[in-house]
Amino acid sequence: MAATLLGPPAQARHLAEGYRRCAELTRRHGTTYFWGAAILPAEQRRHVHAVYALCRLADDIVDAQDACAEDHVEATTAALQAFRDAFTTAVADHGSDDPVMAAVAHTVRETGIDPECFDRFFGAMAQDLHTCAYDTYDDLLGYMEGSAAVIGEMMLPVLRPTSPAAREPARALGLAFQLTNFLRDVDEDLDRGRVYLPQEDLERFSADPAARRVDDAWRDLMRFQLERNRELYREADAGLPHLPGPSERCVRTARVLYSGILDRIEAADYDVFSSRARVPTWRKAATAARELGTRTPADRRTPPGQARTAAPAAPGTGSGAEGMAGGRIPLALRPMPRRDELTPSWRDAKPARIRAALDVAMSRDPGGWYVVGASRDLGARRSVVRTVGGSEVVLWRTSDGGVAAGPGSCPHLGALLDDCEVMSDRLYCKWHGLALDAGGAPGWEPYAAHDDGVLLWVRIPTLGEVTADAPTITARPPLARSVAAVVEVPGTCEPRDVVANRLDPWHGSWFHPYAFSHLTVDEAATTDEVLTVDVTFRVSRTYGVPVRAEFACPDARTIVMTIVEGEGAGSVVETHATPLGLGPDGHPRTMMVEATIAHSERTGFAVARHLQGLVRPAMARTAKRLWVDDMIYAERSYLLRARGESYGV
Ligand code: FES
Structure with a gap:
């Protein structure tokens, strides 16, 4: 039975089923889009799912195993053409027997996506069947015009920009996403006989992806590609001020998550052959939740309840990510300093002052x-x-x-x-x-x-x-409105070594660059009882969350960090050190037990609380990673003391 012959209630069910399947496709295969779209109102969200589903299904045809092998390419071309015909017919007929196609056609009609976009898209899909490599970056961009830039254009009517100036950044974001895919999927693409790294770049760096080997030439090539990719993301950021609040949050979520893949490639020393660089689902959920609670410049320009009208962005709101900084927006554009630009902190980390604070802590009876x-x-x-x-x-x-x-x-x-x-x-x-x-x-x-x-x-x-x-339990945020995670890490040391580690915050930027940067101790607000620190928690290499925190020891086996200003003010990290006794080697063992109790007044944090099954393990992993390093520090402190070597702490 043709969908167009269905009565209105059946048509509505047919359409709803189509959108449900589009959402499911997006959730399974395009989690970044899925979590980004989660921020949008339901009506816009389903359109994102529909556009994604159309692109994904077409992509599946051309990416199928052996799709462009000599004896398959004709059949693949025919399958792609049949899919395109079904789409064209669905748009023309305002419906389809296939619920997914019916939903896609509905989205095209409702949002007014320019049909010409689909011509370019299907043209690029067909090209992919016959082109396995690209000589130059310009050649690659020619292909990406239809496979990536146009996706940005398709999404624009869904996101309802307030200015035509959003178009080019949207195209840049489409390009950036696909370039990230290419860099992440080098290995997979090789299996399918495709190379999306321009041949001119491979020659310039003498790099050979087919060798599937990470050597200096490969690293140099990838460094270059990552920088090119990041430049596209920066271009895309310029479009954020031209989007209404929910759309801006949606795009920023997707942008942060996708560009995070580049950070992971870098962290893996550019090894894209051994495993696939991916952003874990918990981080996607957490990023979406955080963005949901974020107030954007667009929100601030529009009084609550007042409809926004299409108008150029207000001057002075900054562009792109810079516009995110300041005010109540937690995520700041704060690139990680290069190692050779990092200011050494050893002059400030004076042993005598750490010792004085430790003496105060040790004097407090548990x-x-x-x-x-x-x-x-x-x-x-x-x-x-x-x-x-x-x-x-x-x-x-x-x-x-x-x-x-x-x-x-x-x-x-x-x-x-x-x-x-x-x-x-x-x-x-x-x-x-x-x-x-x-x-x-x-x-x-x-x-x-x-x-x-x-x-x-x-x-x-x-x-x-x-x-x-x-x-003695220090002030905590209300537990009913917080997310708490606890980790335990044992070490060969005494409780004082665990506490002393935390009384040296100066090591943060140097020893844990993946977690902290821009760390300074506010001397005017610091005493032997309370250490006050301004620090940025790293979210990615580009973005961070700046906060002000205080460290204090309520007793000799505990040190508590409380966020006093910035995102999550009131949240605490309690580090407890419990002596276990002597190990078989005669040296003391201590269990570090750390409770992170995170809290925020943001609306999005309520979402995070509902997702705490995902968020809690993430918090625990972060804390544990820090303590793997910090326990090395604490164990070393103990060893030096056991050997009678004094460094003044
Ligand atoms: S009841 Fe416990 S050892 Fe016998």
Whole structure:
């Protein structure tokens, strides 16, 4: 039955099914578009999905295995022509039996995309079947006119720009995206007999992609290509001020994510042969969520509730990414400094001042309280055992959601009380079923324990510490409106070494350039009790989030970083150091337990909270990566002290 013969309700269902399939195609194959479009109102979003689906389906025909092999090319050409005919007919007939094509035709009609765009697009697809390499960059651009620049033009009516000046940047963005694809997919394209790196560039750098080898010539070539690609992204940024708020956020999300692929290629030392450089889905979701909560210059120019009319962009709003900086926009154009431009920080990182701050921290009594893990690690039905200062400690949940604790050995025959059943507030020893509760038992004295909602604490009588009723917990953002992630990293060192590492923020830009840059300590706002730092958290090589943060130690085993200004103000990173006891080599072991409790008042952060299943592992990975490096620092500090070598800390 032809779609055009369907009654209105059936037609609506047919169309809805088509858009649903377009969305599914986009979600599966074009996740960057998908997450970028997630920011748009539903009506515009479905048009992005439809345009993507059309391009993807055509691309699938020409990219199929052996599609341009001599004995297949005729069939592929016919398949592409049939697809094009189906599209043309659907647009002319205002519908199609194929729900996807019906949705595409509906989008073309609703948005008014110029039909000529599709002529150029299908022309490029056909060209791809007969051209396997390009002599010059201009030749490649000739192909990309129809395969990439025109996609930017197709998207423009969907994004509803406020000025014709948005056209060229939109085309540049289309080119930039495809160039990134070419650089990422060199290996895959070789398998299909195609090379999208201009031959003139290969000759100039004496590079041979067919060798699939990363050598100096290859690195030089790729460096050149990446810079060319980044220049296109910069050209595209000039279009952002000409887009309404949601469209600007959508495009910026896609731009940040796509250009992030270049960062990953760079981080992989230009090795595009061993694995595919990709931006993980969690980052795409997180970027979209962050952008959703961002107020753009366009938003600020338009009072809430007032419709925007087509007009040239207001002067003085900056262009492109620069326009993103300042105000309430968290993402700043702040390129990572080159290593040879980085100011050495060793003069400021004076051992005596680190030592003075460490002495203050060490003087603060933890009251016998130790962090032993994440609240989430303790379920309702089984116990867990942790080690503190060489002693095993068992913890389990009580029916009121609290936590009970005691020595980790059963008072009967000493069984380890790990992973034991918990029933009606009681822990049952695995060996002979002895029941233990928070009231204790002969020969088994319970410990005080506390669950602060993120971390588990246990109190163990400790020499030199005056027992406190409760652990010291510094101010946190409201947990119900935050996302918390906890990581644990063990090391051969003492708790003071973990704390000392954090009391040296000056190492951040040098030792963790992938995470921090533009780090300065505000001397006027810094004392031995509180270190105040201005720093940019890296999002990519080009963009970062500048914040102001304070470091303080509430006790000798804890240091807390609180963001006091900028994106996520009020968020904290609590670093706790719990002594585990001596290792088999006679050296102390310490467990670093770090809780990142992120919070933002932005609307988009509420979305991030709903996506916390994706966001939390990302936060944990970031923290863990830092601590792999920082534990090397802490272990080295311990080793030097153990060897009697003093550097003044
Ligand atoms: S060892 Fe625990 S009940 Fe026997």
